[in-house]
Amino acid sequence: MADELVLLDVHVSMFGMRVRIALAEKGIKYEYREENLANKSTLLLETNPVHKKIPVLIHNGKPICESLIIVQYIDEVWKDKSPLLPSDPYQRAQARFWADFVDKKVFDAGRKIWRTKGEELEAAKKELIDALELLEGELGDKPYFNGDTFGFLDLAFITFYSWFHTYETCGNFSIEKHCPKLIKWAKRCMERESVSKSLADPITVYEFVLMLKKKYGH
Amino acid sequence: MAEVKVFGAWGSPFSKRVEMGLKLKGVEYEYIEEDLKNKSTLLLKYNPVHKKIPVLVHNGKPISESLVILEYIDEAWEGPNILPKDPYERAKARFWAKFIDEKCVPPMWKACWSIGEEREKAKEEASEALKFLENEINGQKFFGGDTIGLVDIAANFIGYWFPITEEIVGLELMTQDKYPNLSKWAYEYCNCSFVKENLPPNDKLVEIFKGIIQAQPASN
Numbered sequence: 001m002a003d004e005l006v007l008l009d010v011h012v013s014m015f016g017m018r019v020r021i022a023l024a025e026k027g028i029k030y031e032y033r034e035e036n037l038a039n040k041s042t043l044l045l046e047t048n049p050v051h052k053k054i055p056v057l058i059h060n061g062k063p064i065c066e067s068l069i070i071v072q073y074i075d076e077v078w079k080d081k082s083p084l085l086p087s088d089p090y091q092r093a094q095a096r097f098w099a100d101f102v103d104k105k106v107f108d109a110g111r112k113i114w115r116t117k118g119e120e121l122e123a124a125k126k127e128l129i130d131a132l133e134l135l136e137g138e139l140g141d142k143p144y145f146n147g148d149t150f151g152f153l154d155l156a157f158i159t160f161y162s163w164f165h166t167y168e169t170c171g172n173f174s175i176e177k178h179c180p181k182l183i184k185w186a187k188r189c190m191e192r193e194s195v196s197k198s199l200a201d202p203i204t205v206y207e208f209v210l211m212l213k214k215k216y217g218h
Numbered sequence: 219m220a221e222v223k224v225f226g227a228w229g230s231p232f233s234k235r236v237e238m239g240l241k242l243k244g245v246e247y248e249y250i251e252e253d254l255k256n257k258s259t260l261l262l263k264y265n266p267v268h269k270k271i272p273v274l275v276h277n278g279k280p281i282s283e284s285l286v287i288l289e290y291i292d293e294a295w296e297g298p299n300i301l302p303k304d305p306y307e308r309a310k311a312r313f314w315a316k317f318i319d320e321k322c323v324p325p326m327w328k329a330c331w332s333i334g335e336e337r338e339k340a341k342e343e344a345s346e347a348l349k350f351l352e353n354e355i356n357g358q359k360f361f362g363g364d365t366i367g368l369v370d371i372a373a374n375f376i377g378y379w380f381p382i383t384e385e386i387v388g389l390e391l392m393t394q395d396k397y398p399n400l401s402k403w404a405y406e407y408c409n410c411s412f413v414k415e416n417l418p419p420n421d422k423l424v425e426i427f428k429g430i431i432q433a434q435p436a437s438n
Contacts, residue, residue, distance in 0.1 A: 097281070
């Protein structure tokens with residue numbers, strides 16, 4: 001029986017992009033459905049009643065929610081092709097730790113940058129730069145966070161690259177100035193088809209945020 | 219010779235999660251109690267990012283964040299499974315463990331230690347979150363099925379710490395009427411021998427919480 005996969009997603013979501021990259025890395029075919037978050041589909045509300053958020057991956061009718069959980073699921077089901085998590089338990093723990101760090105620190109700070117101004121904005125900028133510098137430290141001189149090959153943590157973090165232009169423009173600063181190695185790493189990741197085809201264009205992301213700012217008066 | 223250390227705090231549910239995981243696998247470890255008001259140089263060296271307990275150090279290599287540590291324990295040692303084997307069941311277990319940490323624990327804890335409108339708001343948020351867990355446990359003995367798993371370990375705050383705390387502060391949130399399944403689970407959980415051996419003493423926790431109340435300016 002052929003696998004039936006449906007991905008409920010939003011084009012500019014850095015979380016949805018993670019799932020798209022994972023599916024592309026594994027060469028898996030799926031049906032993509034763009035959600036309108038102002039008017040969520042019945043299917044989204046039924047498959048993710050707890051959070052009512054995208055992404056949701058529906059595999060043969062069974063829903064999986066939360067982007068990093070979905071990516072690990074994909075890695076475990078399609079385990080014979082392009083492994084995403086390293087095989088060593090300690091390396092896996094480090095990848096999971098830093099992916100969790102990205103979710104908590106990078107996302108929160110980034111969000112505050114486009115939603116606030118003045119002192120709050122400056123504080124958020126500092127928070128983001130601090131988090132990015134820590135990540136740059138973790139990357140070190142490796143080509144990828146995963147070592148010689150692209151892996152789970154690279155996938156978890158690269159999607160935020162499509163939002164850097166938005167953070168930089170709203171916050172009036174340059175990420176490359178603070179974290180040049182990260183930008184080099186990001187460009188290296190963008191050479192992978194799975195990444196370049198899955199990430200939203202930074203201008204599209206910025207226009208989306210401008211629309212939200214207008215709508216909600218940020 | 220494998221060397222396992224746990225940096226923890228006796229009253230912390232997050233710390234106890236790690237100890238439970240190790241005990242489940244039958245792993246011997248050295249426990250180091252941290253004074254959270256005066257963190258050791260070693261702790262700050264092992265967890266420079268968050269500077270928090272618990273930290274597991276295995277052969278000199280540190281791992282932080284209790285749920286990350288539990289997955290590591292499951293993968294590094296043989297023994298009873300902490301996570302299920304099936305990928306879909308694993309995804310579900312990870313989902314609910316994350317849900318507990320992000321949506322249940324913060325408002326539940328806040329509801330205990332705040333007053334007035336803030337308390338009401340936290341109570342409402344916690345009530346909604348607990349409803350999802352109530353549906354999920356749905357008559358099963360444990361979230362993990364017949365045996366304790368990741369979600370049960372993650373829910374230790376809900377099963378043990380919270381009932382003690384809410385009684386002391388006079389908050390009626392997780393009542394048997396509103397949450398019959400969850401209340402039954404909490405009973406099974408706290409009374410199963412494995413968990414019982416791995417909980418901090420009730421009277422010591424009560425003493426700490428009563429101390430917090432006395433130190434608060436306004437009464438509840």
